[in-house]
Amino acid sequence: MDTGTAYGLRLGQPLNELAQVGPGTPYGEVLRRYWHPVAKVEDATTRPVSLRVLGEELVLFRTRRGRAGLLHPRCIHRGASLFYGGVEDEGIRCCYHGWVFDTEGHCLEQPCEPDLGLHRDRVRQPWYPVEEQYGLIWAYMGPPEKKPVLPRYDTLEDLAADEQLIVNDQGVGGGGPAQLDFNWLQHWENVMDPFHVPILHARFSGNQFTPEMALIPEVSYEYTPLGVRSIQMRELGDGRQLRRVTEVIFPNLRVVASPKLASGQTNMIGWVVPMDDTNFRIFTVARDSDPDFLAKLRSTHEGKPWKELTDLEHQRLPGDYEAQKSQGSISLHSEDHLTTTDQGIAMIRRMMAKQHRAVAAGGDPVGVSFDESDRLVRIEGGNYFEGAPDAPLLADAVDD
Amino acid sequence: MRRCSPTRWTTDVAKYTARPPRGDRPVLVLGISDVVVIEGEPAVPVSMHHLSAWGRWVRDVAIPDAAAQRLHELAEHFDIVWASEWGHNAHTAFREPLELPEEPWPFLPVQFDKLAHIRRYAGGLPWVWVDDPLVDLSGEPPECEDGIVVRVDPAEGILSLDVDDLLTKTRELVERRAKEDGENA
Numbered sequence: 001m002d003t004g005t006a007y008g009l010r011l012g013q014p015l016n017e018l019a020q021v022g023p024g025t026p027y028g029e030v031l032r033r034y035w036h037p038v039a040k041v042e043d044a045t046t047r048p049v050s051l052r053v054l055g056e057e058l059v060l061f062r063t064r065r066g067r068a069g070l071l072h073p074r075c076i077h078r079g080a081s082l083f084y085g086g087v088e089d090e091g092i093r094c095c096y097h098g099w100v101f102d103t104e105g106h107c108l109e110q111p112c113e114p115d116l117g118l119h120r121d122r123v124r125q126p127w128y129p130v131e132e133q134y135g136l137i138w139a140y141m142g143p144p145e146k147k148p149v150l151p152r153y154d155t156l157e158d159l160a161a162d163e164q165l166i167v168n169d170q171g172v173g174g175g176g177p178a179q180l181d182f183n184w185l186q187h188w189e190n191v192m193d194p195f196h197v198p199i200l201h202a203r204f205s206g207n208q209f210t211p212e213m214a215l216i217p218e219v220s221y222e223y224t225p226l227g228v229r230s231i232q233m234r235e236l237g238d239g240r241q242l243r244r245v246t247e248v249i250f251p252n253l254r255v256v257a258s259p260k261l262a263s264g265q266t267n268m269i270g271w272v273v274p275m276d277d278t279n280f281r282i283f284t285v286a287r288d289s290d291p292d293f294l295a296k297l298r299s300t301h302e303g304k305p306w307k308e309l310t311d312l313e314h315q316r317l318p319g320d321y322e323a324q325k326s327q328g329s330i331s332l333h334s335e336d337h338l339t340t341t342d343q344g345i346a347m348i349r350r351m352m353a354k355q356h357r358a359v360a361a362g363g364d365p366v367g368v369s370f371d372e373s374d375r376l377v378r379i380e381g382g383n384y385f386e387g388a389p390d391a392p393l394l395a396d397a398v399d400d
Numbered sequence: 401m402r403r404c405s406p407t408r409w410t411t412d413v414a415k416y417t418a419r420p421p422r423g424d425r426p427v428l429v430l431g432i433s434d435v436v437v438i439e440g441e442p443a444v445p446v447s448m449h450h451l452s453a454w455g456r457w458v459r460d461v462a463i464p465d466a467a468a469q470r471l472h473e474l475a476e477h478f479d480i481v482w483a484s485e486w487g488h489n490a491h492t493a494f495r496e497p498l499e500l501p502e503e504p505w506p507f508l509p510v511q512f513d514k515l516a517h518i519r520r521y522a523g524g525l526p527w528v529w530v531d532d533p534l535v536d537l538s539g540e541p542p543e544c545e546d547g548i549v550v551r552v553d554p555a556e557g558i559l560s561l562d563v564d565d566l567l568t569k570t571r572e573l574v575e576r577r578a579k580e581d582g583e584n585a
Binding site: 004013015017018026195218219220221222223230333334335337338339340341342343346349350353354356357360 | 415416433439453454455456457458459460485486487488489509510511512513534537538539
C-alpha cells in the first residue's frame with residue numbers, strides 16, 4: 001500500500017503572532033515601537049503621495065515651507081482623501097470643503113465655516129511624527145508616550161570626502177521587484193539563513209555572487225543585545241579564510257554585507273518595511289564613492305537582470321524572490337520542518353516572540369532608546385578576510 | 401488558562417514521523433530553550449558549553465549545572481522526546497553536557513504550536529509537556545485534560561520543575577485515563 005500520499009492533506013497555519021503587522025496585532029505593536037523609513041526624502045513634495053505602512057493608509061506631503069507631513073488620508077470632516085488635497089505654505093487643504101491641516105494634524109482653516117471655523121482648534125487630523133535622516137523620511141507610528149529617539153548607525157556616519165550616501169527603495173536584496181508581494185518576515189528571516197546561499201544562489205541561479213559564496217560555510221550563531229548574528233567561516237583554499245558577519249537588528253533591519261565580498265565593515269544596511277501583511281519594501285542606504293553602487297549590486301541571472309527574465313528563466317534560475325514568494329503570501333510556518341540549517345531562523349522567531357511578550361506586558365522591546373546620547377547603533381556585519389597579509393582582520397575592523 | 405481548541409487537535413501538520421515511544425510509560429515532552437538552556441540571566445548555577453551541529457554551525461549556550469541529573473531522574477519514569485526548534489540536533493548537540501544516552505531520544509521539530517504534534521505523537525499514552533512559557537504565543541499555556549502542561553521559570557529552566565509533584569500528577573493522570581478506558585470498554 002502507498003504511504004505518505006497527499007490524500008487528505010490539511011495544511012497548517014502561519015505564525016500570525018509574528019507575521020502580521022496591522023494595528024493591534026502582536027508583532028504589529030512591536031513594530032510600532034520603532035521608527036521606520038517610509039519614503040525617500042525626495043518623495044515628500046507638494047504633490048501628496050499615498051503610502052501604505054504597517055497596514056495603514058497614509059498620505060505624505062511637504063509643505064511649501066519645507067516641512068514633511070504624514071497624515072491619515074481620510075479627512076476628518078467628511079472623509080474625502082487628502083491625496084487629492086492641495087499643499088500650501090503650512091499644510092494641506094482638503095479638496096472637498098477646504099479644511100487645512102498642518103503636519104501635526106492641527107486644523108488651520110475651515111473656509112466654509114463662520115470665522116474660518118469657530119471650533120477648528122477642537123478637531124485634529126490623525127498624524128504621525130516624521131523625521132528626515134540619511135535621505136529617508138522616518139515615521140513613528142506607535143504610542144506617543146513611548147516614542148524613542150531616532151537611531152543613527154555608525155556605518156553611515158563620518159563619510160570620507162569622496163563618499164556619499166546612496167538611498168534605494170527598489171528592493172535591494174529582495175531579488176525581485178521594488179515592491180515585494182509576500183509577507184515581510186519571509187525575507188527578513190532569510191537574512192539569518194546562510195545555508196541557502198550555496199544552494200539557491202550558486203547551484204540553482206548560477207554563481208550570482210562570487211565563487212567564494214558558493215562554499216558551504218561553518219556558521220556560529222549568537223543573540224546580540226539588538227538581534228541575532230551569524231558568523232560564517234569559509235576556507236578559501238589558499239590559506240585565507242573569509243569571515244562573513246551578518247546581522248538582524250530588531251525590529252526589521254537587515255545587515256548584509258555585499259555578497260560580492262567588498263572587505264571590511266559593511267557599507268550598507270537595509271530596512272524591511274511591511275506595507276501590510278503581504279507586501280513590503282526594502283529601504284537601503286549605502287556609503288560609497290560611486291553613486292551607482294547599489295544599482296550595480298543587483299544580482300543577475302546568467303547576466304540578465306531579474307525583470308528581463310522569461311517565465312522559463314525564472315523557473316530555471318530561481319533566486320530569493322522566487323524562493324520566498326513561493327512560500328506563500330504568508331508562509332504556513334507551522335508546516336516548517338525545522339532542522340540543522342534553520343537555527344538562525346528559529347532564533348529570530350524566538351527573539352520576536354520575546355519582544356511581543358515584552359510589549360504586551362507593558363515593557364520596551366530591545367534596542368529602543370529614549371536617551372539622545374544613546375542614539376548610535378554599532379554595526380558589526382561585514383566581510384573580513386583573514387590569513388592574507390594585506391586583508392583586514394575582523395578584530396581590526398570591529399575593535400572598539 | 402486557554403482551553404484547548406478542538407480544531408488544533410485534528411490539524412494534520414508535520415510531514416514527519418518521529419520514532420514512536422516505547423509504549424509502556426508516560427511520554428515526557430521537553431523543550432530546550434529556557435528549559436535545558438538558559439538564555440537570559442540565570443537564577444541557578446550554569447556553565448557555558450560550546451555546542452556543534454555536525455560542524456555546520458556552533459553556538460555557545462548556558463546549561464544549568466544540575467540539568468543532567470534532573471534529566472536522569474525524569475528518564476527513570478518517562479519516555480522523553482524533544483520538541484524544539486533544535487530539530488534532530490537536540491540529542492546529539494546536548495549529549496555530552498547533559499550526559500545523555502548514546503541512543504538519541506526521539507524528537508519533534510517544532511518551535512511553537514506544539515500541542516497537536518504532542519498529541520499525535522503520544523497517541524493514547526499519558527503525556528507531560530514541560531516547556532518555557534514563550535512557546536505559548538497566545539500568552540497562556542493550554543489547559544488540557546488529556547495531558548499535563550508544565551511551564552518552567554526561564555531563569556531556572558528544568559530545575560524549577562517539582563519532580564515529586566509531577567510524578568504525583570502523572571500517576572493521577574494514568575489512573576484517570578485507565579478508569580476512562582475501562583468505562584469506555
